[in-house]
Amino acid sequence: MREQVFWGWGEPGAGPLLQAHADEFLRDLGLPGGIVEVPVALADVRLRAPELPAAARAALEAAVGAGHVLDDAETRVLRCRGKSYLDLLAQRAGDCEAAPDAVVRPADHDQVAAVLRICAEHGVAVVPFGGGTSVVGGLEAPREGFAGVVSLDLGRMDRLESVDERSLTAVFAPGIRLPEAERALGEHGLRLAHAPQSFEWATVGGCVATRSAGQSSTGHGRIDENVVALRCATPAGELATLGAPGTAAGPSLRELVVGSEGALGVITRVALRVRPVAERSRHEGWFARSFADGADALRRLEQEGLAPDVARLSDETETRVGIALAGPGGAGRRAGMAATRALGYGEGCLLVLGWEGDERAIGARRRPAAALLRKAGLLYAGKGPGEGWERQRFAGPYLRDDLLDRGALVETLETATSWTGLEPLRDAVARALTGALGQAVVGCHVSHLYPTGASLYFTVLAARDHDDPAGQWERAKRAAGEAITAAGATITHHHAVGRDHMPWLEAEHGPLGLELLRAAKQRCDPAGVMNPGVLVGR
């Protein structure tokens, strides 16, 4: 089975490296501009001995087979946390006391159901584990009050179960990773077209459990818009929804399971809408004179039905940082920037647009969109910046590892609001982050368009406070969260709630809303063992 490095992103050596010219930019941030620390070796990680009660362990082994209850150090360390900045700080330092006691790998729905029953009976916390890519603390269950913690790894449930080519739906087991899902669908001439930045590792079930959006959500919809039906195992039994394309049969329980983050149960099957494979894609760049100009052009594209599949507008800061940290093509891009400046686009905001389909369809969709952008005063920058983005679309987490080596604080956060609220929200969040961090670079982009509004995604870079690195980020995150909720925006557009966003969940759903989540949890998971601390406070 494929595994990521325990202290960072991806398989060793898989991703792009930070280029040497980035050091210049990092020095401006007050960093030395070279490697200042490296992660501990696996042998040096601090790990408790597994403490699972013998009876629970025996029952789990009987349920899934002894070979699928693992508690070697590496497997446990790899299931200890997700991939947020705070997660990586802790993992790099070898702080793995919170690792699960065992990793259990069921083969099917019935085995999942058996594992949940056993854990509920023995008071063992269960953390469902798909791709392990959470950046919101979705994977680190507290030990207090439990007889142990197991990570329920869905890696063996990784099949494309069936395809209905006429209805354009496909049924997946939850543990299939997105690249493998695309590969399996490709044999039918179909695709999922769901590509979050975590694409290489994320699983179908994980995307559904966390309401993933995907970089082409503008064209293909969020994962929640593509879920046709699902099946979920809970300690209290099965929850399954019908596959009707539309229904008025009361509240949508599908929408209660989508986004439930393992707090109610484990998604064991998902039927998703699929699409014919795209013959080709076209990615291109445009420049807007300001973020406001660019956002307004995106709003009009979306509201007039002309939006491309991928639409991504960086503000001035992100545009500048993107060039500073860019790969080998960076020199060319820097030269391009100078030309752009000469044309009166100042620092400029880079807009990347992407279309997928056959040549004729792409042309027919692109033409009126390009006309609107030109009329709105945007400058066409050719395919280069678009193809550059496409090449680097999954690079961010790899580069982050290099930035961590160099002593940086590097993290992202995201939200969404109405078109009217977009710019005030961007200003408020950026102000909150720089206010909390002092010398910091805060870039922002819009990357998911809706008729009524859009998302905002912030990337934060600063010199790490080595005396209190976690506290430094926690203060900044708190300030950003307060700015977001004060604006009436959502605390997360696609990263999910996890444990990190719990302080703002009441602002999102209200006190009675939280009561309803608690009531649902109580029915599905009376023992409270399912991913404790997520969605419902303890």
Place this chain on the structure above:
Amino acid sequence: MREQVFWGWGEPGAGPLLQAHADEFLRDLGLPGGIVEVPVALADVRLRAPELPAAARAALEAAVGAGHVLDDAETRVLRCRGKSYLDLLAQRAGDCEAAPDAVVRPADHDQVAAVLRICAEHGVAVVPFGGGTSVVGGLEAPREGFAGVVSLDLGRMDRLESVDERSLTAVFAPGIRLPEAERALGEHGLRLAHAPQSFEWATVGGCVATRSAGQSSTGHGRIDENVVALRCATPAGELATLGAPGTAAGPSLRELVVGSEGALGVITRVALRVRPVAERSRHEGWFARSFADGADALRRLEQEGLAPDVARLSDETETRVGIALAGPGGAGRRAGMAATRALGYGEGCLLVLGWEGDERAIGARRRPAAALLRKAGLLYAGKGPGEGWERQRFAGPYLRDDLLDRGALVETLETATSWTGLEPLRDAVARALTGALGQAVVGCHVSHLYPTGASLYFTVLAARDHDDPAGQWERAKRAAGEAITAAGATITHHHAVGRDHMPWLEAEHGPLGLELLRAAKQRCDPAGVMNPGVLVGR
């Protein structure tokens, strides 16, 4: 305030009348072909004296003003039931023993909240009342176990509260009727574009509470796809959702309130996506050689992104009945049918398509759609059949009153399933209905397209069994419901659950799903006074 007739649809004399030539068709069904009965007069209706406890009544008067607690006979009779076939049989016969004890008309959210608290305290059942157009028994609360029943009429909460022209959203009070909502939006150059057959009477809040679809759902989405945010008063307090266009902040509580049919609380505010007004519309007819041919063409239109805003395919029976019962233009249509038959389209299946927008946009969308239909072997029948449908799009319930006068059984039911399941489902339901009714005409149409499937809408006509009219329909409905659930389809695509669909709700949501609905109800409405018997059995 506008009111419908208590025994049928709309205001007296407002709608079209059944044409004389329809009698020929009715005689084929075994009916005499003339008026055989008329509804009782209001003075002859059987009505209990109002029984609301004095303390409850006083508290309600204090909350909303004495002038807004009504218990005159006409107001009570008008709030007694919805507009299903069984409802109208009972109302026409003057059986109004189930009428509410009082009709309470709050002016705002706080007054609604006060009414709910008072009713919970006094054990009085509350039936929220919007347009009163339910066809699934959504309005008739059982009296047993309650100190009384009040109808909570939202007619005073009928404002367009605000418009965000930039974000294309509008905030409505729940009691505004759809025509008034469109009129108010029109002053901003905007529209809702939500038009169920009940358009003239249905309210915005009622559509949201029942997951209405609307005749142009193919182009503009179901109401649930257009809800941006809502506010709901429950006996346990307020439930409000944020207006973010997309979110990953856990399960969607908005989707728990949408479709809750008054069983959790009362929707007191809705923010909806709106659209620019359409300059014009184009409706036209096509003929398919068979239902299968037509459905396959619709599937391809939808999956290739070429679907119009309105798409409506009648099967052979519905096409024939539509012509038999058509208005003054029927003679022309009958002649047209003869020509169609001569061209090799047999009995033929009429397909009506409709586009809305400016002339250029309609043309650009229509051209590739028409090319696909021609290639699929469909025959263009001109604008006549489309414009005929448009003129008659809200006529059905008026004609039903005339059919009831003539002694007919006339009712509709609907479902939805995948494209693969569509034809087997149509056959199974039609067989179930004719099996239960003997001599009956069962027509069907597809009218809501989704990438993964479509809706099916059945209209049933037969001679009424005057000895047991209710039992006659109940047996047919039961057979159809069993066929629907046996096929794994939804028990309702847009009519909602009410009390009539309760027997099939477990097939829809499963036992644990029903437990979750019960848990939500228990939190919001611990006294169980909210529209009792709907969604959660008593």
